[in-house]
Amino acid sequence: MNDPQPIPRKVPDYMRKKGGLWYWTGAMIMIAFFYEAITGLILFLYYQPSNAYVSTEGVLNIAYGSVILTTHLYGAYIMIALVYIHLLRNLFVGAYKKPREMQWLTGIVLLVLTVAVAYFGYSLTGDVLSSDATDVARGIAGGFPVIGTYLREIFMGNGQSISLFTRFEGWHIILAGLIGITFALHFFMAEYNTIMPDPKKTNYRAPLIDKEDSSYKPWYPYNLLYMTQIALFTIALILLIPSILALLPHVPALFSPFPQVSATSPLASQVPPYPPWFLLFVYKELDFGISSTVGPFWATVIFTGLPLIYLLLLPYIDRSSTLKTTKRPIVVATGIIGIIYLIGLSTWGATMPGIPVNNVVGLLFFVIPLVLVIALVYMISGRLESGKVKIQNAWKVYALIPFAGFIAILAGISIYAAVKQGTIYYTIATIFLLVILGISITALYASIYGVKKASEQKSLSGRGYVLFGGLYGFLALAIVSVISVIPPTTIFNQSLYGVGLGLLFLLGAAFIALYRSHAYNE
Amino acid sequence: MPKDEKPIDEQRRNFLKVVGVMIIGAGIVGTLRSVVQYAIPPVSNAESSFPTLLLLLPNGNPVHTTDLVVNNPSIVTFDYPLQNEPNFLLRLGDASNNDVKIDSTTVDIPATGGKYQSPAGVGPYGSVVSSSAICQHLGCIPPELRFHPPSSTNFPGKVHCDCHGSTYDPYKGFSVVTGPTKSPLPGLVLSYDSTKDTYSATMLVGPTIYGHTTDLSGGNPVSSSGATITTLGV
Numbered sequence: 167m168n169d170p171q172p173i174p175r176k177v178p179d180y181m182r183k184k185g186g187l188w189y190w191t192g193a194m195i196m197i198a199f200f201y202e203a204i205t206g207l208i209l210f211l212y213y214q215p216s217n218a219y220v221s222t223e224g225v226l227n228i229a230y231g232s233v234i235l236t237t238h239l240y241g242a243y244i245m246i247a248l249v250y251i252h253l254l255r256n257l258f259v260g261a262y263k264k265p266r267e268m269q270w271l272t273g274i275v276l277l278v279l280t281v282a283v284a285y286f287g288y289s290l291t292g293d294v295l296s297s298d299a300t301d302v303a304r305g306i307a308g309g310f311p312v313i314g315t316y317l318r319e320i321f322m323g324n325g326q327s328i329s330l331f332t333r334f335e336g337w338h339i340i341l342a343g344l345i346g347i348t349f350a351l352h353f354f355m356a357e358y359n360t361i362m363p364d365p366k367k368t369n370y371r372a373p374l375i376d377k378e379d380s381s382y383k384p385w386y387p388y389n390l391l392y393m394t395q396i397a398l399f400t401i402a403l404i405l406l407i408p409s410i411l412a413l414l415p416h417v418p419a420l421f422s423p424f425p426q427v428s429a430t431s432p433l434a435s436q437v438p439p440y441p442p443w444f445l446l447f448v449y450k451e452l453d454f455g456i457s458s459t460v461g462p463f464w465a466t467v468i469f470t471g472l473p474l475i476y477l478l479l480l481p482y483i484d485r486s487s488t489l490k491t492t493k494r495p496i497v498v499a500t501g502i503i504g505i506i507y508l509i510g511l512s513t514w515g516a517t518m519p520g521i522p523v524n525n526v527v528g529l530l531f532f533v534i535p536l537v538l539v540i541a542l543v544y545m546i547s548g549r550l551e552s553g554k555v556k557i558q559n560a561w562k563v564y565a566l567i568p569f570a571g572f573i574a575i576l577a578g579i580s581i582y583a584a585v586k587q588g589t590i591y592y593t594i595a596t597i598f599l600l601v602i603l604g605i606s607i608t609a610l611y612a613s614i615y616g617v618k619k620a621s622e623q624k625s626l627s628g629r630g631y632v633l634f635g636g637l638y639g640f641l642a643l644a645i646v647s648v649i650s651v652i653p654p655t656t657i658f659n660q661s662l663y664g665v666g667l668g669l670l671f672l673l674g675a676a677f678i679a680l681y682r683s684h685a686y687n688e
Numbered sequence: 689m690p691k692d693e694k695p696i697d698e699q700r701r702n703f704l705k706v707v708g709v710m711i712i713g714a715g716i717v718g719t720l721r722s723v724v725q726y727a728i729p730p731v732s733n734a735e736s737s738f739p740t741l742l743l744l745l746p747n748g749n750p751v752h753t754t755d756l757v758v759n760n761p762s763i764v765t766f767d768y769p770l771q772n773e774p775n776f777l778l779r780l781g782d783a784s785n786n787d788v789k790i791d792s793t794t795v796d797i798p799a800t801g802g803k804y805q806s807p808a809g810v811g812p813y814g815s816v817v818s819s820s821a822i823c824q825h826l827g828c829i830p831p832e833l834r835f836h837p838p839s840s841t842n843f844p845g846k847v848h849c850d851c852h853g854s855t856y857d858p859y860k861g862f863s864v865v866t867g868p869t870k871s872p873l874p875g876l877v878l879s880y881d882s883t884k885d886t887y888s889a890t891m892l893v894g895p896t897i898y899g900h901t902t903d904l905s906g907g908n909p910v911s912s913s914g915a916t917i918t919t920l921g922v
Contacts (some may be wrong), residue, residue: 218815229725545829636707638711639707643710649718654725681708
């Protein structure tokens, strides 16, 4: 299909421009996966299946163990969130179409594997959430017709605690290995099928194949530097979010970066029987009236199996060659409805865990968005088609508003804690948070008035580069010296170290952006 | 590259390269420091301090002086303070098998240049001594490391390791006679109850037991009821 091209492929300039991150969600997933693999293997230095909960809690008290354990959890969270974003992006732009059907299928397999590996991973802790999830999964697996008992024993062992956690450990690694293999397939298919160029090139018709031309800059150093920038940025996020959360008091169980209390502790009854957020929808679906009628296994088949089958068959259902979203209203509408169901079921599960839902309410929950969204999408795509309405590219603004809001809430809590507790560490945490808030508000401002800002930044004077470069370098040295004198004796101190390390990675990413701007005018 | 781009200032670019290497270096230092420190396992002592354990025969009765043979050619050991830390129990005599009173001496540690006072022999004749039975050279244990009783005045008894030839002098606090070992065997302090004629292990002195971070870590404690001796026949 393509002339043999050297791998890795070159990419056009616009993919490295501002907002180019949108084209690299897959790369960010890969970085998160590598981070997970490395920290996960390091965590096995201390994990004992015979003593799951105590050994997991023990990691928190080993020097920097808290950073590794909490970032391993949040690395998984970020990876799952990115997998969903990556999937939805490719759904909406029509990337599943010819010639990328198989690439799409391996992607869906990767989604299932990622959620599964995350399930086994967080069950390894042996805390009360893990034990609740184990019970639910036992019920689901055991309900599989004919081979249910075997399935349950294959994944959960023979009922002994040590057998359970040894299996969890084994499957966690096996599935991670499978992700690695499937990811390699997925990646080389992507290289083979090329990037999706601007659909305008083929007048929004599949197949969309990129033809390299002389305007493409070589992979080294242009893309390598950009990849490094993305990698540093992703790792910075993975380090910063859980470390900041770890500094804050009273983080709800759903977002706490730490294991919850032991399943055998008397406090266990006070923790709502949540699964982690990415499985909340499976958890809520079991509360529906129909689920208690058909049993947990068939409920899971209906509520998660059917969407998966839809996703797997999508390239073969939607065989049209058009790539315009307005000409694929059904696919677009199902995508949006999927998001609404996922978020709706998850929030429902989080706010009303375990409260039964009768069939009428359940039906309304599914039918109302279905009707509404399909009608709206048809109406809007009709109007867009006829050119009556135009939408500017506002993805960044939409993403930054909730992020800045979230950080602002965290900063508020942290200021409260700093005033209330009066320790220096809360003050440092507050300063860190305010810096991030400032950066995100600036970014938001820049995104709204984007075009002007971009041209301004281009014309940063030579002295400006030296000034900013020097400032970044100074900040990096200052941070590395400050964090190196914090003794890793408490979880709080370790989290401060995590925040500092995250800021170092963020500075690294910012610096590479500066250097690319200076050296390559990118 | 676009034609209208201004010429690149090499000096400025090199400055930025240096700063970039510095920032990445700071990130690597920060990461490696935490990972390496994390990988070092914390020392967890199986015992908070040396326990005092009565030496017992395999049948559960306390060891009496008559149970110990002067210059015993068989190897008598017991584990103390942890299960994987064997120790010799020797009743030393001269070439004609008469008890020899062992005095406390100053023992050199050639490896560190340090010195310590070895425990004196105990028992009615002051002839019962004990030491770690793990060779300080590369960790060989009985029967490779064993006591060779004195056979004549020309050959006073020695503890010799068949693995690499290290020799220790049990009459002088298990000090080093020949290498390759650079450390004497850690001395075990025994206490003797003359009214009941029983022996107890109380603590270790000298170098740390071979292969352990501390004498009290890296294994499980022996039973709290007492340390049972085992005899390896020859």
